Amino acid sequence: xxxxxxxxxxxxxxxxxxDAAYNLALWMLRNPAEAEDTVQIAFMRAFEAFNSFSxxxxxxxxxxxxxxxxxxxxxxxxxxxxxxxxxxIAHNTEKPHINNHDLRPDEVMSLITKQTVIAELxxxxxxxxxxxxxxxxxxxxxxxxxxxxxxxxxxxxxxxLSRARAQLQKWLLQQQRKEHFRGL
Amino acid sequence: xxxxxxNKLIESYLDAxxxxxxxxxxxxxxxxxxxxxxxxxxxxxxxxNIQNMHYHTAPCTLKQTIKNQLRDYTGxxxxxxxxxxxxxxxxxxxxxxxxxxxxxxxxxxxxxxQTRFTDDIISAHVRSLMVDHVTDVESTDRHTVKPWFNGxxxxxxxxxxxxxxxxxxxxxxxxYINNTAATALVYQRRAHIINLFIYKYSPxxxxxxxxxxxxxxxxxxxxxxNGLNYCSISDLNKKELTEFSQLMATF
Numbered sequence: 001x002x003x004x005x006x007x008x009x010x011x012x013x014x015x016x017x018x019d020a021a022y023n024l025a026l027w028m029l030r031n032p033a034e035a036e037d038t039v040q041i042a043f044m045r046a047f048e049a050f051n052s053f054s055x056x057x058x059x060x061x062x063x064x065x066x067x068x069x070x071x072x073x074x075x076x077x078x079x080x081x082x083x084x085x086x087x088x089i090a091h092n093t094e095k096p097h098i099n100n101h102d103l104r105p106d107e108v109m110s111l112i113t114k115q116t117v118i119a120e121l122x123x124x125x126x127x128x129x130x131x132x133x134x135x136x137x138x139x140x141x142x143x144x145x146x147x148x149x150x151x152x153x154x155x156x157x158x159x160x161l162s163r164a165r166a167q168l169q170k171w172l173l174q175q176q177r178k179e180h181f182r183g184l
Numbered sequence: 185x186x187x188x189x190x191n192k193l194i195e196s197y198l199d200a201x202x203x204x205x206x207x208x209x210x211x212x213x214x215x216x217x218x219x220x221x222x223x224x225x226x227x228x229x230x231x232x233n234i235q236n237m238h239y240h241t242a243p244c245t246l247k248q249t250i251k252n253q254l255r256d257y258t259g260x261x262x263x264x265x266x267x268x269x270x271x272x273x274x275x276x277x278x279x280x281x282x283x284x285x286x287x288x289x290x291x292x293x294x295x296x297x298q299t300r301f302t303d304d305i306i307s308a309h310v311r312s313l314m315v316d317h318v319t320d321v322e323s324t325d326r327h328t329v330k331p332w333f334n335g336x337x338x339x340x341x342x343x344x345x346x347x348x349x350x351x352x353x354x355x356x357x358x359x360y361i362n363n364t365a366a367t368a369l370v371y372q373r374r375a376h377i378i379n380l381f382i383y384k385y386s387p388x389x390x391x392x393x394x395x396x397x398x399x400x401x402x403x404x405x406x407x408x409x410n411g412l413n414y415c416s417i418s419d420l421n422k423k424e425l426t427e428f429s430q431l432m433a434t435f
Contacts, residue, residue, distance in 0.1 A: 007258045015247060022242035036246050043250045047257065059385060118233045136199060137234040140339060140384065140411025143201055162195055169230055 002050065010050050013058045014043065020059065020139055021066045027134040028070040030123060034077075035070075042069040060141065064149045067131060074127070121171045129164035132157055185213050190220045194227050200338050207335050235410050302397055302404055304362045309379045309402065309417045312357070312368065319355030319370050329356045333367050339412060341367040341382040344432060351378070351428050371428065378418040378428060385411060394433070396422065405429040 021042065025035035042065045046053075053061055122130060135141045135149060136157075143161075147154040185193075190213050196202050197210050214220050321332040326343040333341055336358055345353055351371045359368045359381065366383035385408075394407040403425045404417045416429045 002258055004258055004260055007254050007260070011251065011254065015250075018242045018247055018250075019240070022246065023240050026240055036243060039242065039246060040250055040253070044253055044257070047254055118230075119237055122234070122237075133234065137231060138237070138239065138410055142338075143199070158196070161199075165195065165227065165230060168234075169226065172230070 002047065006050060007047070010047050014046060014062055017059045017062050018043075021062055023138065024063060024066050024131070024134055025070050027122075027130050027138075028067070028127060029073060034073055038070050038073050039066060042066040045069065057145070060145050060149050063135065063139075063141075064151070067149060117172070117175060118168065121168055124171070125164055125167060128160055129167065132160045133164045136161055185209050187213075187217060187220055190214065190217070191223060194220075194224050197224070198228060198231055198340075200340060204335050211334070239409060301362050302399055305381060305404060305415055305417055306400055306402055308359050308361055308366075308368070308381070312359075312370075312379060313377060320357035322355040323353070326353060329353065329369065332356060333358075337365050337367055339382075339384055341369065341412070342432075343369060346371065346428070346431055349427075349431055351431070373420060373424060373428070376418055376420040378416055378420060378425065380432060381415045381417070383413050385413060394429075396426065398422070407433050409433060 018039070021039045022035055025038045025042075026032060029035050029038060042062070046062055046065045049065075055061055122133065125133070131150065132146055135146045136143075141149070143154045143157050146157045150157070190210060193202060193206065193210055197207065202210060214224055321329055323329050323332075326345045330341070330343040333356065341356075343353070343356070347353070351373050354370050354372050354377075356370060357368050359366045361381060361383065364383045366381045369380040369382065371378040371380065395405070397404045397406075402417055402419055403422050404415060405425055406413070406415050407429065408414065414429075414432065416425060416432070418425050418428075420428075
């Protein structure tokens with residue numbers, strides 16, 4: 001039975017991570033209303049299981065629950081086609097080799113100004129890619145922490161991250177070259 | 185290490201996952217190899233772009249809904265928390281007023297834990313001024329200051345050049361606050377020193393809502409971004425320190 005004291009402790013520990021939870025749900029679901037509902041459900045699930053939480057990283061524990069709840073939402077909505085196609089996409093993603101011959105320094109620098117484009121491209125990534133990218137590059141979790149959150153080996157985290165970034169670089173290069181030819 | 189091997193390590197290097205010796209070998213190679221250096225910079229540019237993407241704030245109503253649901257679950261009377269609803273409304277009014285929405289939560293209640301932490305921050309700031317040890321690396325160039333932290337902390341602090349906004353970067357140093365390793369970036373406006381402490385989330389240090397505190401004549405501003413906590417402190421007035429912090433927060 002959870003008491004008022006448990007509730008107070010839970011709020012103190014969990015609510016500082018509300019923004020992170022909301023952003024993770026938003027990255028996964030791409031829909032603000034669903035993200036909000038998912039976080040609500042996830043926090044209640046976390047509270048129900050609070051007595052069994054014995055670790056010292058409540059943020060990572062919460063992220064695990066938010067992630068699982070988001071996946072349930074996706075499954076329920078039958079909108080998880082990206083998840084199914086992940087392996088196919090991932091294995092077709094070659095890492096583009098960028099060197100001095102492929103890309104001029106000004107081209108490298110112009111990548112920096114492509115934030116809006118990046119946001120759109122990230123939306124095109126499969127769910128498996130988006131979640132590790134969010135956990136690493138936005139929340140700054142280590143590979144080990146991410147592997148604990150998504151319940152997969154560290155090597156899988158590394159390869160998914162690598163594929164996600166390679167895919168983004170590839171798309172960015174394609175986009176950049178299109179713009180280049182348009183400008184000729 | 186040859187180029188193939190280095191290429192496989194680029195992401196682990198940027199993600200601060202290499203051991204110290206691998207990190208050194210990696211940096212030695214990249215310094216002398218144009219191809220690997222270009223690969224590294226392209227990946228760094230991509231990562232910076234991702235890290236600078238808009239970070240959403242959870243809707244205020246979401247927090248309140250969760251709190252109400254938790255109270256329902258434990259059988260507490262939710263009418264007792266009407267002051268919280270009032271507080272949320274008051275915050276809303278302030279946000280449409282003159283204050284920047286970024287600091288709408290400036291005067292929320294401060295927990296004892298936060299008070300102790302702020303005391304630590306103030307001590308670190310004063311100590312740095314008293315013993316003439318403001319910086320470990322003295323430089324006005326962010327490209328000198330940022331790499332200096334490589335291998336010294338397990339994250340890469342964003343170092344911004346704010347010379348044009350009249351906040352001069354004068355260097356950086358390592359500090360230790362409340363059992364947490366922190367980088368301290370040191371800026372100056374007129375005769376006022378600003379210490380900007382950056383440290384990772386930890387079990388004892390969660391992310392900070394933007395807030396401004398005033399203690400012992402110092403202004404202290406907390407915020408969080410991209411998995412890192414930030415705290416700026418100075419005897420500079422509230423308005424100018426807020427300006428500085430907002431510039432850093434939107435970096």
